[in-house]
Amino acid sequence: MTSEAGLSKFQSILKGIHQLIEQDELRPGDRLPSERELSERLQAGRSSVREVLRSLELLGLISTKRGEGTYLEPHHSHHLVDLLAGYILRDVKSRQDLLEVLVLLEAGAVRLAVRRAGPADIESLESWVNRMKELMEHGGNLAKAMKGFHEQIIRLADNYLLERIWHPVVQYSETLWTEEEIRDRQAKEKLLHWYRELVKSLKYKNEHQAVSVMETILEHFTLKRTDENHFVPFRCDESSR
Template sequence: MITNDGLKQGDKIPSERELTERLKVGRSSVREALRSLELLGLIETRRGEGTFLGDFKNNQLIKLLGMFILEDPNVKNDITKTKKLLEKDIIRNICLLTDNEQLQALRKNENEDSDILFDRIMDLESNRLLYRIWDVLKSYSAEIMDDYAQLDHNSVISFLDALIEGDSEKAIAIYERKDSSRNLI
């Protein structure tokens, strides 16, 4: 419906009555669905004005899904493996960047804490959904991990240089050396 009607962020969505007719469902079902979408931040209700499409980038769906993930007793291993896969994909994607100006700027901050630097590198991922999933997994892994190793200063420099050169194999090899000493960056 959003695509068919050409609706964009900030546009008014059809009324409850119209949604009921178009979707051929009861009004209570439409109200419940709208309440759920509002809780997730996908829509915004303005008194006297109507209901509008929200900014999907700010929705809470990823965090909500994460809460369910944490209920599984095997979650520690799953989170670690998934986070590692995402980090490798993000590293590969960043190595494909044709404009490495942002990486060059990070290279100037090479003495920064490696966790902060790695977060800044991950933030260069253009796929915002991939980045948000990684960010949630990072938060959860910080809660469940007792300790983890960091890259030493020389490895941070080598890692940044590999990213700037677009050498994903070298960057991932440095990343995995760090990983083998304990956990992820």
């Protein structure tokens, strides 16, 4: 069998498993059919099915429990993050590339969120902003609240593939981060202002303004090189756009 034929069979089985998951309406935590049943339903050899399942397990998309079966993992479960982060993100350029991808994903998510967010969604985002305000005034895990806001934007984009890509990118990014509070009051006020403007832009369906504000926010979340091996996250610049 040629490598092209082998790849074609692999892709065919992979597509078949995806269709089967949709047909059976399986959700994260649900058990997949057995290897034997998959082989019968997909009309493929068990060894070929086993190869595909092993690949999916390596990617963290499924997990096998001895004596119980194979289960779908939630979208945020990516074991490759821990396995490869130390290798992929060793050099400065790779880290910068990763952050550029994050900006592109979130800017695209905002475009979709503008079109798809409803009144209840806007209220949810406003709640996140109010939470940020409380944390800025009284102390707490501000970075966690910010991430929650951005995750809500990704959900509002309502694009399954975008969400699947965003989660591991964020997880890779977090391997570089150390918690650092924004202590400057003016920086906090600027940040809160930008988040409020972003919510307002989403509310009034102003796509151009929403993307512009999101890009402004993300520029101030850029990891900055302080020495060869240390990067500082969530540092606000003195200037603003």
